[in-house]
Amino acid sequence: MPCCPYACAHACPQKRKARTVFLPKSLSVLRERPYRLLWTARSISAVGNALMPVTVVFAVLGTGGSVLDVGAVLTCQAVGQVVMLPVGGVWADRLSRKLVLLVTDGAQAVCYGLLAAMVLLGQTAVWQFGVTYTVAGMAFAFFTPASRAVVPELVGAEDLQSANALLGLTDSSTKVLGPALAAVLLEVTGPGAAILFNAASFLLSFVLLARMRLARPAEPPQRRRFFAELREGWTVVARRRWYLANLIGWGVWNFAIAFFFVLGPVVLQQGRGGAAAWSTVLVTGAVGSIVGGLVALRFRPRRPLVATNATALFGAVPLALLAFTAPVAAIAAGVALAFVMTALVNEVLATVQQQLFPRELLARVSSLDWMISLLAMPAGYAVAGPATELFGTRTTLLAAAALIGTPCVLLNLLPGVRSVRALPDGTLTVAPAPEDRAAAAPTGCPRPPLRAR
Template sequence: MTHPLRLPAFRLLFCARTSSALGDAVVPAALALAVLRATGSTGALALVLACAMVPRLLLLPLGGVVADRFDARRVAVVTDLVRCAAQLVVGVELLGAGPSLAHVAVASAIGGAASAFAIPTASPLVAGTVDADGRQRANALMSTTSNASRLAGPALAGLLIWAAGPGWAFVLDALSFAVSALLLSVIRVRHVPVPKRSILADLTYGWREVRARDWYWTSLVGHGVWNGAAAVLMTLGPAVAVDRLGGEAVWVLTLQGGAIGLLAGSLLAARVRPRRPVLVANLGLAMYAAPLLLLAVAAPAPAVIGAYCLALTALGFLNPVWETVVQGQFPPQVLARVSSYDWLLSLGAMPVGYAVAPVAAQAWGAAAPLTGAAVLVALACAGTAAVPGVRRLTWPATPAPQPATPVTAAG
């Protein structure tokens, strides 16, 4: 089997995504500090974050339709250029003497809208450049570089902010998208034409493909609950760590342990191929209940850090395995749409967790929502083992999968 990095098209794709991933990893810390420096208001920061998140959620299904209907490579190039321009606007604003919050918010909204069209292209791009027998390793490589960027991003952001200010972090991100667009523009990607239908018919067809596979939609429910629980932990975890576990350093070490776990899980996914991939991966996600429960009872810091590292290792393992299974089980002409529904449910669950966690903690204390989230994530992820499709699903056969619903030109 040829290593994916020996394939010219995938090698360029890998370099493109590495560039944009590193730029993206720098932005969160830079954005928070920049907005707080400019306004001194956490409300202003929340507004800017919402401006990026809301368009992304609203447009994700449409992004899946566009990526399936048109060449995913072309869509990715256009969205990279749009995001390059948006980040450059933010960078120039922050480099000026008096940055405008309105300009930053609008640029963030445009970038968020572009990302809704960019996210569904990820899976078709890998499937279109790597044959089935090399996709697990290819997906693991993509996940590894993404997780390594998350690990290095905050340190690089801190260095840039200390040396030149947060505006240059956004200029770097803009440059990373420009490099990504340039590399993607010369790649040749296999594309299966989609019959011409209305947008509503395309959305409905993609949803039927999702519903036709019990292993897929039940796993999406589990993954959505996981993301909601992660939002609860990220909201309440810092306060528990600071007040009861030893201070800010404990929370920093917890996050770094999680980043190391993500990277380790991605590396593991390149070498381990369980016979029942979705079942094993979903059971691994259920381990996220452990750090939630340990935070709820204010367990010793080493136990919390270790549990969080293991839980994120399971996530790092799931991501490339899940992508490989999905790429093999769904026909290529519907891949972006089903991926967009996956992202929609996952991203949509996080604001729910962010909203519920502080309200519940104020009413009953932090232990209650943390424990509740632990129970929900354990039941939702481990509960998929009761689904026949999850238990029976093995690695895809070599022949291309067929649509679960007939492909017609009519809506």
């Protein structure tokens, strides 16, 4: 029977189906209501959080704090993240990931709400910012592993990269829009309103996530001692030596790129445009991240790890251009190219992680990934200055460029890295490599080759 064009869409299945065909294939994951709720919640809270890097500086200074106080507050967040990441990974695997996301959003909504009230009432001190940022860092340590690990529960394996790319695209976009919105709010209303906006964003995220339904596991996970579960997650990574090497290689990449952010302003300050030129470079890099997120929606490399390590070589370009004092426009273009590739790599690697590790261990694996990255960049910031004093700016920048390029090339020589392949349906498979045989099956218990779940 033909469908009546005037029929109600809810009463006519053919009509209801026709309304969904206009969504591009790369955005088809948004048809899944649980994922759509996660993406919307993440987008809203990311906008609020993007206000804070600018807002907190002026809020602390407004209380009579110094530059050292600003640095101490930001350090509280970093310490909270690094210390609690292993704990967050274990508990995000132990508990419902939805529950972990709700608790972290609720905690941040309360903390930022209280801080906003104190700022608006003029009753703030520097220690209150330190406490809030410590809690925010601890919440991040729980939220991030749970947020990555929950995605495979919401979409199929073939849609994982699109789902990750959309989330990454949102994060990149908010990093561009957030500082501009923060500047408007600071000018019009002051830091209290900006902090209150952030608290409201977490509250709205909480409401959306509360409506997200996850399938219940067939069997509840078996509980063991905390350190036994922590060791189990890290052992799974260590046994796949090619994957651990990839994580360490990316830690080196983050360590080396930190030299650019330390020495870039110094070089550009020397008659090269100063703060205006550096701002242009940073904005161009942020735009590059957005473009990379858009490309990741459709990019499907046949050998994901080989492709990501090859594209990561572009991270050496801005360091080399800065070393040879290239024009600001060329440095900005190099940064844009590097961050296009970085955004692309991040989403592909997240998909590899989600498909090649058991779901019950994903949060612990993700926490190790994040911990290596978070430790590497501060180490690079700390080393860049002394290295420049010893070896000079150009030599230091070229050495950092070599640090980026060398691991990228060496990693692609590993058989395990080359063995990860994408199937036509978007799922991943790993050909049996010597190091995988030991990881894939315990003694006396043979298993088939590792395949995406």
